[in-house]
Amino acid sequence: MEKSINKRSSQGKKNNPTGGRWRLLLPLLCLWFIFYPQTQATGAAAGHLTLWVHPYLPATELVNRFTPLAEYLAAGLDRPVEIRVPQNYQTHVEVVGRNQADLAFMGPAGYVAMRRQYGEKPLLAVLEEKGSILFHGVIIVRQDSLLHELGQVKGQSFAFGDPHSTMSYLVPRAMLARAGVELADLARYDFLNSHHDVALGVLGGYFAAGGVKDEVFDYYQPRGLRALAVSPPIPDHLFATRSNLDTGTVERLRELLLAVNEHPDRQLILGSIKDGLTGLRPVTAEDYDELAALTEEFDDD
Template sequence: MRLTMIRSSIPILLILLLLFFLPCNISASDEASLTFQVHPYLPASELLDRFAPLTKYLSEKTKTKIVCNISKNYTDHIDMVGQDKVDFAFMGPASYIIMTQKYGLKHVLSRLEVNGTPLFQGVIVTRKNSSILSLKDLAGKSFAFGDPNSTMSYLVPLSMLHEAGIRKDALASHVFLSSHQNVALGVLIGDFDAGAVKEEVFFEFKERGLKDLAWTPKISEHVFVTRSNLPSEIVNSLKSAMLALSDKSILSSIKSSVTALVPADDSDYNNLRSIILSLEQAD
């Protein structure tokens, strides 16, 4: 009788031991999460602060933990989104086009609306006391770009220079300074004769001595996309939450002039797609 009781207790003991030593990553308390990736158009710490309210809002609406990360650079960001290594992402328009050319289309969630419009511009700038009055005057001058994959600090301004008959080899020199702010500061302190920045940065530094030389065409605003294989119910949940967002404190945290997140479609970026194609053909 005693032997029978011992034998019957062995399976129970084994089950208890297995439960005790199960890996913690399959515990019911381990919350599923989504990764939200942002391109590094500003310092990482500033971007994390700007997107924290939106991340919290989307987490509450989707009832899913969301972790916001900042990519190291534009190229890494494009590849991570294109290779479906993140669940959803915030992308600049040019990075979005480059990503779709390389990896194919993704689910588009929404785009920014800024001051009531989902379109934005960039500015080719110089100093207020500069003798440069037109793009043609940039021949033989030094020029500062931001990142090689940036919409408004490289690709669109480069297209404008081409249209004005100024190729990069016609410039005295050109450099990439990574960020719009670096470009503005480089021009202001006299390291470069001119540069290209987005309108937000131009207005930030205008009173400190920047002068607008030429404005870019209007381009569809920054866009939120998901990985191609994200389950449709999650895609729809994120999209619904974004389009329903009306809390001004969350929107203005991204940028003070953001007024809404509005519907977007891949076709909204066709004019930029044409600009990038013309640059590729020019090479």
């Protein structure tokens, strides 16, 4: 009886091909489980595009504003477009600079800062407002102010807008620097919430001068403002893409953005982003060279 049991046991080991197969397949299965999720994640990431918008408004509002555009692009590309809003401006510059954004909406100053730090990215389109892609920064004073040239701002109070704003901080700061006026030369300066707050602060006599965009100056000029100095023309906000996106997708994105001007839902798509938008137009990196040169006039500490 004992011999019979031993014999069956020996034969079982010899004639069980399944056990041998499992010993061969087990390492392969382990590798499959390790790498398959990563492959799936990569495939999912490749299936959609991300649209990163710089955080000039609360994230929920920006998502609402850019959803019609994202849906329009998704339909034209036949792939989803996800809107993402970083927590701050610096993160936005880093995400775009490191080629982590398939599509990015940037302010002029943010683009110039990104370009200076990371190099060129393909540009797709620039905003057109009321028929123009250009706007100006204006340093404003009251009509009755004794200031008549930029150098006289030295020793006076000055109102800036948001510290990340092109036209209410970076451009007026650079204009002052060109006139030999540094921040330390001002009696005081403050950052206010908006261009309108700057205009009202100067009108109310709380500041001797301030920096706003031309649209805001035009609105408040009849109420008693005067332009002390006007910046060179600066191109508006723009759309850019990552430098390692395939050429076909880059061209298709550019084509779709420029074609929005003729789309039946043009007013919904553009008006949702900003009131007064009249189209999207071609843009080149050279269009921002003047701004780049202007903002190199000072070291922003």
